[in-house]
Amino acid sequence: MSSLMKRKLSSTSRSVSPPALRRRLPPPKTSLPLNAEQDENDLTFYSWNVNGIGPLLQKQINFSSQSTYPLRTFLRSAHWPHLLFLQEVKINRDDEATQRRVELAANAGHLPGEPTYTTHFSLPRDKYNATGFGGKVHGVASLVRDDTAPSITTRPGWDLEGRVLIHEFSSLQLTVVNGYWVNGTSNPYRNPTTGDVDGTRHDHKLRFHAHMLELCRSIEERGCxxxxxxxxxxxPRRIDGHPNLRTSPVQHVTNRADFNKKFLDPESKDGLRAVDVFRHCHGEKRKYTYHGRGRPWGESCDRVDLIIANRKLVEAGAAENTDICDTPKDRGHSDHVPLWLSLDTSKTKSAAEELAALPTP
Incomplete structure (x- = not known):
């Protein structure tokens, strides 16, 4: 990859990766090939909406007659990321056999010296809003390399649709969230307690944004x-949709504005004022993460899979490298492609200390 030049982030009228509150952000390091030797301080993440995990669990026989699975093959091709976040896994929460198969598929056929992984799940338990396809909807899974396990992994109590996993690295003063955020539609949303219609999925999306902002604020208040x-x-931006950004129905515009204000707007007094890491590293480069199937590659696509970092992490230079794996081969069986991040953990504690020194908004 080419060397990445230092960029000053513009206002939200042009970009939702906002300018620094006190100083300009440092440039990311030159992106390294994914097969390059990693620094011992690097923590690598992959995130991928798999649109159903089933195809990654289909047993295969390799040239040496050993059993292997596409999931293990993907981890190997990604050079053993420390955390692999999967969204829309579509597993019924009572289907323990499939949950065990995910961990089996992640580890089967591992060779001496290769890492192994432990799996964590958040799966739907909403009896009114997550019942389609026999409960095989939504759901997230995190595969955590056993030599880099976080201190705590939790699921927020308000997440009944299986959309959020929280991973706390106490020694790094860092919390990482794997999320499959609500897609706004005009379909009805039902109160999860009574079953009564309570607005639309658009309304539910806005409530989800509020919950996520509250979660982020609580993490920061704990010094992380x-x-x-x-x-x-x-x-987030016009450049993130091709050929057009979704503007109809108008609620999509409202949802986008709400997201940007809560998470990326530098002028928002109550927002997170965080950084879109891809835009920070790659400026105006056009890459997309959603490529719908049934159309020629690149005809209709959006960048809806994101990595958003606390501004202090970026100011400290912790968010080193990131990119999107945007080819038909990378998409595999899904309608999304993976994206990745390399984080320098030697800088996360200083970022947390600077954050703690700021006055409370």
Missing amino acids: TVLLLGDMNVA
């Missing part, structure tokens, strides 16, 4: 920086 990865079902 926050890193969000996943399918956020929002293309």
